[in-house]
Amino acid sequence: MSDIKSMDAAEKVEIALDINGRVHRVRVEPRKTLVDVIRDDCGQTGTHIGCEHGVCGACTVLLDGEPVRSCLMFAVQVQGRKIRTVEGLQRGDDLHPMQQAFMDHHALQCGFCTPGFLMLAVGVLEKRPDISDEEMLEVLSSNLCRCTGYQNIIKAVRAAANAMRTAG
Amino acid sequence: MKPARFSYHLPATVDEAVALLAKLAPDDGRIIAGGQSLVPTMAFRMAQPPHLIDINGIAELNRIDVEGDIVRIGAGVRHAAFEAAGAVPGVTGVWLGQVVRHIAHYPIRTRGTFCGSVANADPASEWCCVVAALDGRVVAESASGTRRIAAADYFEGVMATSRRDDELVTAVELPLLPDGTRCGFAEFSRRPGDFAIAMAMTAYRLVDDLIVEARIAIGGAEPFPRRIAEAEAALNGQPPTAAVFAEVAAIAAAAVDPMEDSNNTADYRRSLVRAMTLRALEAAA
Numbered sequence A: 001m002s003d004i005k006s007m008d009a010a011e012k013v014e015i016a017l018d019i020n021g022r023v024h025r026v027r028v029e030p031r032k033t034l035v036d037v038i039r040d041d042c043g044q045t046g047t048h049i050g051c052e053h054g055v056c057g058a059c060t061v062l063l064d065g066e067p068v069r070s071c072l073m074f075a076v077q078v079q080g081r082k083i084r085t086v087e088g089l090q091r092g093d094d095l096h097p098m099q100q101a102f103m104d105h106h107a108l109q110c111g112f113c114t115p116g117f118l119m120l121a122v123g124v125l126e127k128r129p130d131i132s133d134e135e136m137l138e139v140l141s142s143n144l145c146r147c148t149g150y151q152n153i154i155k156a157v158r159a160a161a162n163a164m165r166t167a168g
Numbered sequence B: 001m002k003p004a005r006f007s008y009h010l011p012a013t014v015d016e017a018v019a020l021l022a023k024l025a026p027d028d029g030r031i032i033a034g035g036q037s038l039v040p041t042m043a044f045r046m047a048q049p050p051h052l053i054d055i056n057g058i059a060e061l062n063r064i065d066v067e068g069d070i071v072r073i074g075a076g077v078r079h080a081a082f083e084a085a086g087a088v089p090g091v092t093g094v095w096l097g098q099v100v101r102h103i104a105h106y107p108i109r110t111r112g113t114f115c116g117s118v119a120n121a122d123p124a125s126e127w128c129c130v131v132a133a134l135d136g137r138v139v140a141e142s143a144s145g146t147r148r149i150a151a152a153d154y155f156e157g158v159m160a161t162s163r164r165d166d167e168l169v170t171a172v173e174l175p176l177l178p179d180g181t182r183c184g185f186a187e188f189s190r191r192p193g194d195f196a197i198a199m200a201m202t203a204y205r206l207v208d209d210l211i212v213e214a215r216i217a218i219g220g221a222e223p224f225p226r227r228i229a230e231a232e233a234a235l236n237g238q239p240p241t242a243a244v245f246a247e248v249a250a251i252a253a254a255a256v257d258p259m260e261d262s263n264n265t266a267d268y269r270r271s272l273v274r275a276m277t278l279r280a281l282e283a284a285a
Ligand SMILES: Cc1cc2nc3c(=O)[nH]c(=O)nc-3n(C[C@H](O)[C@H](O)[C@H](O)COP(=O)(O)OP(=O)(O)OC[C@H]3O[C@@H](n4cnc5c(N)ncnc54)[C@H](O)[C@@H]3O)c2cc1C
Pocket: A053, A054, A055, B030, B031, B032, B033, B034, B035, B036, B037, B038, B039, B040, B075, B102, B103, B104, B105, B108, B111, B112, B113, B114, B115, B116, B117, B119, B120, B122, B124, B125, B126, B127, B167, B168, B169, B170, B193, B194, B195, B196
């Protein structure tokens, strides 16, 4: 039993989170969700919080390359894993092809849902560049947008998928 | 809302997890697997477990093993694993690959686990309906030993099962269906990814153009999924024709005792059971 790691409820524990390649050392309670720690403790406020129960997708980040709801995980669970958020998409002054496509196709209005959609689409396309249009629609149905009516998001993701394939 | 405080425990082996459960279950200590059902209920403060035992660090649970005609799905296996072709062999694997696409959405399937769904026992869980349809077995381990619980003895009500609080589900075992089995699945939900209001799963083989080994299970309509013996009996020995399917779907609809809620009357659910059974039978044909 001595190997079991236990963390007491009321105490803050020190954890190291690798976000976009930078390690953040923070002290948090076990009950704090990943999204709250990313925003409040690591200061990376690009990831948004909507529903806090897994329905809206605003909090989507990549965990070791897979899209996950960061409101449905605790930060203490992701030590030693790689987290990517919207802040990590841009390369220098160049937008990621997905970000560029969202601008070109008016795929955002208020922008609240945008970081979640960007991470979702990028995560899926990096793993499955040749995903069918139908399957991509199914993937995108997981996130909610109250502004755009979705059509321009779908157009942007299609365009970025082509750009990402050509860029190799 | 934010989850209430809890102490967090990260065992590295099943033995450690089971020892922790023995100690903490009496104090409402809970297992966290994918967290995709538990964390939302904690965010609503409907659950406030003072201890969470995280099984994500137990490597031995991350396996799908095949032994003879049984597939054993470990408690670390995520929903998304079943989307990869060949994760489970044969017709059963192809069928699970179709069913999994109806569970929540992709970013939830990358975390949620097969065994977590079975432990949670939501009436509309697709995996619970699979376990009922195939007469699967739930492997439950505690400090006092291991039990294999047959599906028919496992489900007891809405999110209620015969698993004891101090038992860890280490795996679920499913029989692999024989080659040539035709499998069908259909569910109805108002939006893609939502929990279904009703679902039907069917499987059968043809011998001399007649149906044998019929399985028909209904989920989402009653407090827990189950096989519908009357409908299976009506299907066995018949040819796979539209008229037979329509009659069997009507028998399934008459056999269920559907739940009612603010959005769905019992009559509405009953009509859905008929329609979903018909669609599942047509999909299998
Ligand atoms: C937006 C949304 C939509 C969803 N839609 C669907 C859907 O359409 N169909 C569907 O089936 N599910 C759906 N789900 C739920 C999802 O499938 C969950 O992953 C699943 O119900 C629970 O699995 P988990 O691994 O996440 O378990 P957790 O959330 O970690 O645990 C759930 C419960 O089971 C217990 N538990 C978990 N694993 C074990 C174990 N090995 N031994 C003993 N106890 C255990 C926990 O203590 C807890 O009480 C949805 C979830 C969300 C957020």
